[in-house]
Amino acid sequence: MSAITTATTERDVKRRRLAAVREDAGADALVLSSHEALSWYLGGIRTHVSFAGPPVLAVRVAEGGDTLFVSANEADRLIAEELAPADATRVVRVPWFESVVAHARAGAPGGASEARGELVVGEAEVGAHLRAARAALVPEEVDRYRTLGREVAEVLTDVAAELSPLIPERAAAAGLAAGLVARGIDPLVVLVAGEGRLAHRHPLPTESPLGARAMLVVCGRRRGLIANATRWVGAAGGDDARILEVEAAFFAATRPGAHLDGVFAAGCRGYADAGFDPDEWERHHQGGPTGYAGRDPRATAGTRDLVRSPHAFAWNPSAPGAKVEDTVVVTDAGVEVLTVDPRWPTTTVGGIARPVARPFF
Secondary structure: OOOOOOOHHHHHHHHHHHHHHHHHOOOOEEEEOOHHHHHHHOOOOOOOOOOOOOOOEEEEEEOOEEEEEEEHHHHHHHHHHOOOHHHHOOEEEEOOOOOHHHHHHHOOOOOHHHHOOOOEEOHHHOHHHHHHHHHOOOHHHHHHHHHHHHHHHHHHHHHHOOOOOOOEHHHHHHHHHHHHHHOOOEEEEEEEEOHHHOOOOOOOOOOOEOOOEEEEEEEEEEOOEEEEEEEEEEOOOOOHHHHHHHHHHHHHHOOOOOEHHHHHHHHHHHHHHOOOOOOHHHHOOOEEEOOOOOOOOOOOOOOOOEOOOOEEEEEOOEEOOEEOOOOEEEEOOEEEEOOOOOOOOEEEEOOEEEEOOEOOO
């Protein structure tokens, strides 16, 4: 019995969305080859062996049905533990030394697609359309995301409760990674900055002690969905309140129907409104939509994607020694924070409970 099954309604919605992508491109078949697209379409299966490696399968989506081209040395495990029963019957085994993507584009040995004159497109040709297809979460995804977000937040609280100024950054990182893995969550990113390294916005952990104030950052993935969160422990920072004001500007602008470039501009204006250097946003990325990729995509002034409903976001405004980040779902009703643990201290900004530094005990 497969460990993961995909609700018929969820898969049907996604199949219809991909049919529209394929039709808009005038293509006979679409090949999915990225972790985010594969996991989204196949119900959250684990498509990796190494986090740094490519997926071990590719999916050819066509009017006649889906075909899964799977690296032969991974096929038995995926069939037994990951794939839905219907997908397991459509597996084509590919020798480990050959490309699953090339086989998916060919459709069969000998390049049958080319011989038949079929147009086959990959993700590079329809990237923006695929992002749009993933953007609006189905109800089952929102439910899974709520559970994931709560558990990621609980891990942060559990680890923070055991920290003290003398503990090394790497020890804190080890606790975070262990807590995530114990819950079946892949630790894609684990960052820790102690008092002496707060100027670094992506602080890979070192042996430095946490000191009086420290930052903890995690990005955890389960069933394809990624929850991103940042927490502070120890003393409060002088810019903590102001960075929450910047985040509130991003939240206020993130509404269904808005274009991402406009949301990004409104959030970046929040820096000056909160008393920061108006160009502070240029010193680090600000986050953006999330879901099956850490940022899907990372927002910039040139990103025209539409905000959908419900749509997952993880904005992360920052300044030297200050940062805030949580994973939220945006709907017509407003912003729902997913990475929430009621044990963590909060303040209310713009009507939303936001985390503050948790003192060492």
